[in-house]
Amino acid sequence: MTKSALQIARAAYQPKVPKTLKGVVALQEGQPTQSVSHQEAIRKLFPNTYEMPVIEFVAGKERKSYAPLNVGVILSGGQAPGGHNVIAGIYDGIQDMNPNSRLYGFILGPGGLLNHNYMELTADIINEYRNTGGFDIIGSGRDKLETKAQFDKGLEILKKLNIQALVIIGGDDSNTNACVLAEYYAQIGAGVQVIGCPKTIDGDLKNEMIETSFGFDTACKVYSEVIGNIQRDCNSARKYWHFIKLMGRSASHIALECALQVQPNICIISEEVEAKNQSLDDVIQYIADVVARRADDGNHFGTVLIPEGLIEFIPAIKRLIAELNDFLAEHDTEFKMIRKSEQRAYIIRKLSPENSDLYASLPESVARQLTLDRDPHGNVQVSLIETEKLLAEMVGKRLSEMAAEGKYKGKFATQVHFFGYEGRCAAPSNYDADYCYSLGYTAAGLIGEGKTGYMSSVRNTTAPASEWIAGGVPITMMMNMERRHGEMKPVIQKALVQLDGGPFRAFAARRDEWAIHTDYVYPGPIQYFGPAEVCDQPAKTLQIEQKGKKF
Numbered sequence: 001m002t003k004s005a006l007q008i009a010r011a012a013y014q015p016k017v018p019k020t021l022k023g024v025v026a027l028q029e030g031q032p033t034q035s036v037s038h039q040e041a042i043r044k045l046f047p048n049t050y051e052m053p054v055i056e057f058v059a060g061k062e063r064k065s066y067a068p069l070n071v072g073v074i075l076s077g078g079q080a081p082g083g084h085n086v087i088a089g090i091y092d093g094i095q096d097m098n099p100n101s102r103l104y105g106f107i108l109g110p111g112g113l114l115n116h117n118y119m120e121l122t123a124d125i126i127n128e129y130r131n132t133g134g135f136d137i138i139g140s141g142r143d144k145l146e147t148k149a150q151f152d153k154g155l156e157i158l159k160k161l162n163i164q165a166l167v168i169i170g171g172d173d174s175n176t177n178a179c180v181l182a183e184y185y186a187q188i189g190a191g192v193q194v195i196g197c198p199k200t201i202d203g204d205l206k207n208e209m210i211e212t213s214f215g216f217d218t219a220c221k222v223y224s225e226v227i228g229n230i231q232r233d234c235n236s237a238r239k240y241w242h243f244i245k246l247m248g249r250s251a252s253h254i255a256l257e258c259a260l261q262v263q264p265n266i267c268i269i270s271e272e273v274e275a276k277n278q279s280l281d282d283v284i285q286y287i288a289d290v291v292a293r294r295a296d297d298g299n300h301f302g303t304v305l306i307p308e309g310l311i312e313f314i315p316a317i318k319r320l321i322a323e324l325n326d327f328l329a330e331h332d333t334e335f336k337m338i339r340k341s342e343q344r345a346y347i348i349r350k351l352s353p354e355n356s357d358l359y360a361s362l363p364e365s366v367a368r369q370l371t372l373d374r375d376p377h378g379n380v381q382v383s384l385i386e387t388e389k390l391l392a393e394m395v396g397k398r399l400s401e402m403a404a405e406g407k408y409k410g411k412f413a414t415q416v417h418f419f420g421y422e423g424r425c426a427a428p429s430n431y432d433a434d435y436c437y438s439l440g441y442t443a444a445g446l447i448g449e450g451k452t453g454y455m456s457s458v459r460n461t462t463a464p465a466s467e468w469i470a471g472g473v474p475i476t477m478m479m480n481m482e483r484r485h486g487e488m489k490p491v492i493q494k495a496l497v498q499l500d501g502g503p504f505r506a507f508a509a510r511r512d513e514w515a516i517h518t519d520y521v522y523p524g525p526i527q528y529f530g531p532a533e534v535c536d537q538p539a540k541t542l543q544i545e546q547k548g549k550k551f
């Protein structure tokens with residue numbers, strides 16, 4: 001396989017780790033924990049994994065000896081930079097405990113466990129993937145692990161390979177399922193521990209104990225680099241408005257982080273749109289007003305950042321999607337038999353009057369995208385909805401109306417972009433390379449200590465890596481009960497952008513200035529080698545959130 005010069009140089013990079021993971025390690029347990037809410041309901045559902053303490057690894061005195069450990073690993077859901085380093089960390093961790101330990105990877109996500117599709121990950125394979133982006137070492141998938149039959153099927157192969165512990169690297173849904181699996185295996189005395197690792201570029205798996213999900217840092221840096229390049233281009237040609245949609249299925253963390261990094265003219269935050277009960281029209285008017293205001297100063301160019309999940313946060317569209325979800329679930333076969341050219345009219349006839357009117361007002365392409373197949377978790381696949389085009393088109397129309405009323409004078413030409421897949425498999429930044437390796441190594445430590453139902457956690461990550469705090473957080477601690485498919489279910493609470501939180505407030509304080517002036521920042525490409533202030537800076541969101549925290 002031909003390798004780039006960077007790949008070769010990067011293979012030799014030694015991730016920085018907390019000093020407590022380097023030497024002899026001991027375990028320090030905190031107080032029993034409670035779930036974030038619905039304590040009684042969660043306690044009942046997780047009798048074996050509730051109330052466990054938070055764990056911290058500290059410097060120990062005596063080196064323990066460990067029997068060989070056989071461990072399985074699964075990559076679940078969307079790719080995120082650093083996954084390979086989590087696996088390398090697990091491998092090195094179990095090897096350091098006992099060189100006869102073995103690591104097995106299940107192929108293409110949770111489906112690999114169910115189909116008994118696996119490979120052993122040996123040193124030569126692991127070494128090929130250190131510090132690289134992607135999940136291609138074993139592949140990833142979005143199969144859900146949630147039924148007893150699936151758990152039992154998985155147990156067959158775990159037993160056959162004599163695997164004592166399974167590490168599930170995933171987002172909030174996958175870690176929720178990891179916790180249910182941990183509880184089930186504990187309940188039946190299966191002898192298999194389950195440990196989770198926080199992954200998702202979306203950045204929405206975080207809380208008091210989990211500072212960030214891995215991949216967010218790198219993905220945002222990649223997007224910010226290209227947005228910065230676009231900003232320089234648009235400030236040079238001065239003739240286009242760029243509408244840029246950014247990944248993030250639900251929460252707007254990515255858009256917010258990129259806004260803090262590049263200072264665009266406009267960034268829409270879905271959580272704010274929802275909180276202010278704004279309509280699509282309100283969002284369009286806001287953008288059109290900024291365009292008109294800049295045109296008054298002779299500036300017929302600018303940038304608009306749009307979070308991928310926006311459409312689902314506009315309250316009226318949210319109601320439309322909810323009715324569409326129910327309708328399509330019930331009439332799926334009938335709907336699929338209708339000719340494509342007639343599907344729109346069919347839906348318009350079937351929906352309630354309010355939703356039908358809204359649906360009819362949407363451009364043809366967006367209306368179609370709202371009826372496409374849902375993902376395995378029942379979500380609309382927002383990455384397929386061209387919100388950037390929708391907004392660019394609708395703002396154009398509004399500006400024509402404003403021009404007719406004498407409220408706008410200018411030229412409005414647009415370019416649209418969607419940045420998502422470009423950032424998910426980038427070579428991990430130093431932050432993600434270090435964080436992921438530490439998460440993996442910590443997961444191995446939790447396994448060595450016989451723990452189950454924990455998420456590997458590494459905290460204090462805005463300090464130098466040597467001062468990071470490694471340990472484990474009971475997954476039940478992050479749970480609450482939510483209605484899913486008509487039933488109350490225990491799930492990890494998704495972290496949305498907090499409108500009273502530091503990162504949003506920092507953005508809100510500056511956005512009016514950025515709208516009118518051209519205050520662009522050009523972050524440039526991720527740097528892997530060089531001074532720490534260029535190479536090791538964590539995401540701005542994280543820096544703001546962690547400022548002043550005591551550990």
Ligand code: FBP
Nearest residue numbers: 077078171200201202247248249383
């Ligand atoms: P995860 O939460 O599984 O990490 O995936 C996040 C994400 O990258 C979203 O930002 C995006 O909407 C989605 O995956 C796209 O999914 P797919 O890769 O299946 O197209």
